[in-house]
Amino acid sequence: MTPGSLPRSTAIALTAGLCLALVAAPASAAPGGPRGAAPTTIALLGDTPYGDAQRVQFPALVQDVDADPRVRLVLHAGDVKSGSTTCDDARFADLAALYGTFDDPFVLTPGDNEWTDCHRPAAGRYVPTERLEAVRDVFYPEPGRTLGSRTMSVISQAMAQPQHAAYVENVMFERSGVVFATVHVVGSENDLEPWAGIGDRPAERLAEFDARRAANLAWISAAFEEAERTGAAGVVLLMQAEPLASPGFQAERDLIVREATEFGRPVLLAHGDEHRYEEEFGYAGVPNLTRLETFGDTATEWLRLTVDPRTPEVFSWEPQTVGVS
Numbered sequence: 001m002t003p004g005s006l007p008r009s010t011a012i013a014l015t016a017g018l019c020l021a022l023v024a025a026p027a028s029a030a031p032g033g034p035r036g037a038a039p040t041t042i043a044l045l046g047d048t049p050y051g052d053a054q055r056v057q058f059p060a061l062v063q064d065v066d067a068d069p070r071v072r073l074v075l076h077a078g079d080v081k082s083g084s085t086t087c088d089d090a091r092f093a094d095l096a097a098l099y100g101t102f103d104d105p106f107v108l109t110p111g112d113n114e115w116t117d118c119h120r121p122a123a124g125r126y127v128p129t130e131r132l133e134a135v136r137d138v139f140y141p142e143p144g145r146t147l148g149s150r151t152m153s154v155i156s157q158a159m160a161q162p163q164h165a166a167y168v169e170n171v172m173f174e175r176s177g178v179v180f181a182t183v184h185v186v187g188s189e190n191d192l193e194p195w196a197g198i199g200d201r202p203a204e205r206l207a208e209f210d211a212r213r214a215a216n217l218a219w220i221s222a223a224f225e226e227a228e229r230t231g232a233a234g235v236v237l238l239m240q241a242e243p244l245a246s247p248g249f250q251a252e253r254d255l256i257v258r259e260a261t262e263f264g265r266p267v268l269l270a271h272g273d274e275h276r277y278e279e280e281f282g283y284a285g286v287p288n289l290t291r292l293e294t295f296g297d298t299a300t301e302w303l304r305l306t307v308d309p310r311t312p313e314v315f316s317w318e319p320q321t322v323g324v325s
Helices: 008-022 052-067 089-099 128-139 187-191 202-230 250-263
Strands: 040-045 071-076 106-108 171-175 178-182 234-238 267-271 278-281 289-293 301-307 315-321
Touching (some): 106 178, 128 202, 171 202, 187 202, 250 267, 289 315
Parallel strands (some): 040 071, 071 106, 234 267
Antiparallel strands (some): 171 178, 278 289
């Protein structure tokens, strides 16, 4: 068994869970888009609303996305707030309610600003691990179900892999013959940076890092195993931070590179964090692996991502500006 891969018993359990979810409703009735070969259009966001001013602007972004008749699903690549705003419960509750106003299912992977960086004085001097639990309670109130006005059933790692029961935020689902998985990889070197604002607690911080890394590696492997099992046209991995060749991300990066190479079909690595729209084909030297960074620090721009298994590239996208058709 290669590092990060799953024991056979776990893989079988996960596959059974996914199969049950995929047959729960006919393709035409599936929230989030079709489960067959028809294309799915997705709104891809990240790092928004980034501060109080963008919080005021955000309802217009929701309206813009909802007005697009093609969009059937919203993906958010993390950072629901800026690093200089507070991490209090009231803010989290307000943002979760705001995300719930999207007509379509809303899938979020956490960012560093909502927990890792909450030790900062401007953020309230919170213990990051305590804020992580608050994030899970507020933004993932029902494991296996998304936010949004029309919710969608997903496979939560907490249910599929009991050894990683804490990780309700890591989810998986299939649309248009493509396997989607969220993976909890965040900025601030994936929580390796010291918690300076409250005095570092290296034992607690490193224990969190190690446990989450083990869960992430297992979930990445599970996504590709499911894609191989179903003959999927592609794989989408959604995370907050780009998995750079550095200590905080090296294991995740190495596993993605290996799995994408072996898979051979299109793989899209979508993320945020750096606040710039960017695309990189042949990422990390893998011809079928594309890195796509969405807009950030804005409530007026988003990406319209189309997944079409009938095309060789499977994935295509267009930048969108709120209020501009």
